[in-house]
Amino acid sequence: MNAEKIDGTYIFDESLSSYGNFFKAGKILVDITTAYQKILIMDTSDAGRIMFLDNDFNVSTIMESFYHEPMAHIPLAMVNQKENILIIGGGDFGVASHVLKHKDVRHLVMCEIDEQVVQVCRRYFPDWAGKAEGDPRFSLVIGDGIEFVKKPGNKAKFDAVIIDSTDPFSSARGLIAESFYADVKASMKPDGVLIQIGADTVIYKKLWLEMIPNIRKHFPFFYPLLVPIPFYVTGAWGLVIAGSEESSIDPARVTGEYINSIGNVKTITPDMVKGWFSLPPYFKEYISGVV
Numbered sequence: 001m002n003a004e005k006i007d008g009t010y011i012f013d014e015s016l017s018s019y020g021n022f023f024k025a026g027k028i029l030v031d032i033t034t035a036y037q038k039i040l041i042m043d044t045s046d047a048g049r050i051m052f053l054d055n056d057f058n059v060s061t062i063m064e065s066f067y068h069e070p071m072a073h074i075p076l077a078m079v080n081q082k083e084n085i086l087i088i089g090g091g092d093f094g095v096a097s098h099v100l101k102h103k104d105v106r107h108l109v110m111c112e113i114d115e116q117v118v119q120v121c122r123r124y125f126p127d128w129a130g131k132a133e134g135d136p137r138f139s140l141v142i143g144d145g146i147e148f149v150k151k152p153g154n155k156a157k158f159d160a161v162i163i164d165s166t167d168p169f170s171s172a173r174g175l176i177a178e179s180f181y182a183d184v185k186a187s188m189k190p191d192g193v194l195i196q197i198g199a200d201t202v203i204y205k206k207l208w209l210e211m212i213p214n215i216r217k218h219f220p221f222f223y224p225l226l227v228p229i230p231f232y233v234t235g236a237w238g239l240v241i242a243g244s245e246e247s248s249i250d251p252a253r254v255t256g257e258y259i260n261s262i263g264n265v266k267t268i269t270p271d272m273v274k275g276w277f278s279l280p281p282y283f284k285e286y287i288s289g290v291v
């Protein structure tokens with residue numbers, strides 16, 4: 001995946017060497033390389049303010065709700081309590097800002113590995129960062145999520161774990177390992193719910209085939225969801241939701257009343273969520289060997 005500046009004008013987010021999206025660059029606001037990744041933030045005339053991490057499209061101001069709302073509101077519909085919520089990754093503060101819309105969330109901790117992502121997002125995505133950091137229920141840990149869930153103080157603690165990471169390469173590689181899912185499970189209450197960014201469902205077949213068996217070993221109730229997310233490769237993106245109790249993971253828990261109670265939800269209706277749980281044959285077929 002390479003976001004390359006061509007003639008200083010176009011930024012390409014190439015998911016494969018033969019396929020990708022391009023964005024006409026407006027003002028480049030950040031172009032730095034940290035200990036973990038390259039961060040590029042730029043303004044565009046049509047696609048909003050965009051952040052690329054390691055040359056990979058991450059988020060833009062015009063599409064954020066398509067990704068952040070399902071990541072926050074679907075798992076929070078499926079937990080019995082909202083005492084302790086954990087986000088791993090999430091350094092742009094987008095998911096955190098949506099989680100905190102839930103007034104009954106007591107504590108939210110976000111464990112992000114790269115302090116420089118946090119710093120530039122405070123400056124260039126101030127709305128999300130302000131909503132999170134201005135809320136006394138929010139706390140930030142700079143560190144590796146893989147180590148964070150191993151800490152003795154984090155055992156049997158979380159009602160929901162939201163893994164909002166970069167694609168599983170470099171520092172995020174271990175976030176789809178079997179040993180990581182064992183530690184995530186141990187960090188959750190028995191009725192806790194996990195949601196994780198998955199992968200494109202059209203071209204990232206290999207990632208699904210690696211990730212699914214590892215999750216399934218620790219979470220008996222596991223569902224991939226097909227969620228349309230603009231600019232994420234082909235747009236036919238998948239998330240995964242999992243838990244240890246069958247009763248928790250039920251799309252019927254996303255009711256109209258629930259959505260209305262959050263307020264100003266832009267991309268989710270109860271019928272859409274039911275549809276996202278109902279997988280199309282092409283996707284079912286290629287994951288059928290591992291689910």
Ligand code: SAM
Nearest residue numbers: 058089090091092113114144145165166171172
């Ligand atoms: N929605 C996004 C996408 O398209 O990939 C993800 C956004 S969020 C900014 C991803 C964050 O995960 C990055 O800031 C990255 O530093 C963080 N991350 C990657 N590996 C991590 C790890 N092992 N522990 C904690 N955070 C991690």
